[in-house]
Amino acid sequence: MPLLSSADCDAIILSLKVALTATLISLPLGFLYAYLMTFFRFRAKVLLEVLVNLPLTLPPVVMGYLLLVSLGRNGWLAPLLDLFGVRLIFNWKAAVLASAIVGFPLLVRSIRIAMEGIDGRLVQASRTLGAGPVDTLLSVILPLSVSGVVSGASLMFARSLGEFGATIIVAGNMPGSTQTIPLAIYDYASSPGGERAALSLCAVAVGISVFVLSGHEALVKRLARRT
């Protein structure tokens, strides 16, 4: 019997696909959000801050349930989704959404820390040298916060790989279509005789995490050497 069944392989591939998609979609949004929160003052700032950070403190199951009731067939966002012809529950896109929402505050936190470390006068200097706000964002703020972007993205990717509570509720646990590594392990752990398969998947999860974190360390070190 092979160490990993084909369903396990599907789960691994799906996990990577969900985590990667969630991270890639969140990156530009997270960057813009961090930029707004760092460099601008506006009224709804505190409210926005609380909303974005809520998934950090709420149990993921609560997040999943809230997503389910708002995106489900009779949810309040259903008409909007119907308009675009998309379905965001019980498919892999739902898993992406769950991961994105739960991982977003981690991504933003890292980027903001990096942006807050940028000397405001560098931004002013670029403006007086003829750069508009977008130009300054791309030519000064982005390169100077790139280490935060890298850290945030790796953190978010790793968090997405481990996302369980929100995913199981909003995406379900269907082998081959929405079953990610944690959900598969959960299945094995609750069925008799599944220990070996569960352990193999655990090993894969550890392997991927170690790979992501060491890749992150190496990248950050390289960036630090460059500046």
Added chain:
Amino acid sequence: MELSLNLRKSFGGPFNLDLDCTASGSQVGIFGASGSGKSTLVRLIAGLERPEEGEIWLDGECLFSSKRGINVPPQRRCISLVFQDACLFPHLSVEANLRYGYKRSRAGRRSVDFATLVSVLQLGELLGRGVNRLSGGERQRVALGRAILANPRLLLMDEPLSALDDGLKLPIIHYLKRAGERFGIPYLFISHSLLEIRLMTDRVISMAGGRVLAQTSPEELARERMGGSQVGYINVLQLEKLRKMGGLYVYRWGLEELFVSAGDEEPMAVFELSSRDIILFTRHPEAVSARNLLKCTVVDTFPSGNKVGVELRCGHETLIAEVVVQAADDLAIQARNEVYAVIKAASFRRLS
């Protein structure tokens, strides 16, 4: 350059800025102690901050007007800023820093080209280096080059020398002045150092507490402030080294020779000498320990606080000394009198 300011801005606390003045000329200084509102003024002119009300005009163009709802954004004001501590972009090389503003300047306005600037500011050997491997003086030279290459119509220098060691200031002053003149870019030089203002500018606006106190020439300002100043009036002397004698250096100053303790082997040197370190005698003092005895003519006297400033002519050179009012009366110092100025060799302080 003609810059008209009529501005008000409050900061919620007791400090507020309320200015109404016009600065014209190509080398204008803004002088004031820290907290007088100079740096805020710089940011308002550059467009980095917004006044509550008022107007800013530069060479006939309105940059800000609260009445007419005009607020030209900083990138379109064509006003470059040189900060106190260079503020070079750490992720770019020296060359990329220099070219940052140049790339973004309008092609029609480009009168300064890269190669000329690099040679005027002697930046050639720095181009390939990372900005973190530059000394303080080199960083400030690159910052100046970056600002000039943006081809601005006005250069704002906000305390560009404050972060530098004393010995580095004079060479940088030389670069700042030379670049401004060579490329025909007018500048506004902001400083809390009267000496820097005198070396860099020919008109000065003095500020305190967010208000304009006066607009004069740097020389007048220095004389006016002499009486109240801790260091008196600073005479700046450009000297040519002649020889070394014992422990002292002999320099030529106009037609006179001066003995200086703090000399060195450089052929030319700039020294400062406080008005307080000059003692005046109406008759030749037969024996004094001080090494320098100069016969001078009084050109003028001026009151400054509880002191009297005495402008002396010594050959073709001018020297400002100070005496207390009673001494001026006792010695009957007045224009066209002949006096002897006595200066210790240790009183000269090297500037360069």
